[in-house]
Amino acid sequence: MSIRYGDVLAELRQAYDGGAAERDTHEKEPWRVAERAAFEARLRAEGRRSLLEIGAGTGQDSRFFMDAGYEVVAVDLxxxxxxxxxxxxxxxxxxxxxxxxxxxxxxDAVYALNCLLHVPDADLPAVLDNIRRVLRPGGLFYLGVWGGRHHEGDIDTDRHEPRRFFAWRTDxxxxxxxxxxxxxxxxxVVGVGEFQFQSLTLRRAR
Known part of the structure; x- marks a missing residue:
């Protein structure tokens, strides 16, 4: 039987609760700053005013969009x-x-950076439909995740306790x-050392 999103929620919550203080000290790498800036430029060019960040972590990106003048709501597990x-x-x-x-x-917009890689393949279509539901017609969705190959499960190098579930996908x-x-x-795709970051800008059809 395939793993489901509900199966991994409790351990993800525990892992991120325990890692919150350390994560709040992280500075953004230049490539992450550039990805965020490119999406904000699209929003500004289209006159977008509101944004939902999902998997918002410690709120650094949400604060950036607020400082740029957007009405922001953030959600996190x-x-x-x-x-x-x-x-x-x-x-x-x-x-x-x-x-x-x-x-x-x-x-008007949704921003999701390195969070949907915790959703198993079996539930990803429902999650994407749920994001589409909260977007206004024509709205923009930034989806950024690690990937490039298929993997579902934990990884040996994960420093969180308990280890988190990851779902990596081919392009x-x-x-x-x-x-x-x-x-x-x-x-x-952004190459970061031996890793591959997949960057998508998506639109809800009008």
């Missing part, structure tokens, strides 16, 4: 991460990807999932 978002002045809420707790068509598989719910505006 981890109460400790949400507390750190709120300490930065972010409207942050505890929620998971299958129950975002937001009305339909309530935001072809990830694009196929994305096209099931969105139009693909941009897809490119």
């Amino acid at each position: 981890s109460p400790e991460m949400v507390a750190r978002c709120r300490a930065k002045g972010v409207d942050a809420r505890v929620a998971h990807f299958l129950d975002l707790g937001l009305p339909e068509e309530s935001t 072809e598989a990830l694009l196929a999932y994305a096209r099931g719910s969105f139009e693909v505006e941009d897809f490119h």
Whole structure:
């Protein structure tokens, strides 16, 4: 039987609660800053004003978008991460990807950096549909994840306790999932050492 998102939630929450303080000290690598800036430039060019960050972590990206003038809501599975978002002045809420707790068509944009790689393949279509549901028609969705090959399970090098579940996907598989719910505006790969980061900008059809 394939693993499901509900099977991994408790351990993910525990791992990220325990790692929140250390993560809040991380500085963004230049390539991450460039990815975020490129998406913000698209939003600005289209006159977008509101943004939902999912898997928001400690709120560094949410704070960036707030400082750029956007109305931001952040959600994260981890109460400790949400507390750190709120300490930065972010409207942050505890929620998971299958129950975002937001009305339909309530935001112009969604930003998800390295969080949907915790969703098993079996539940990714439902999660993407749920993200589409909260986006306004024509809205933009930034999806960035590690991947490039197929893997489902924990990894030996994970420093979190308990070890987190990861779902990595080939480029072809990830694009196929994305096209099931969105139009693909941009897809490119960023090479980071031996790793591959998959960057997608997606649009909800009008």
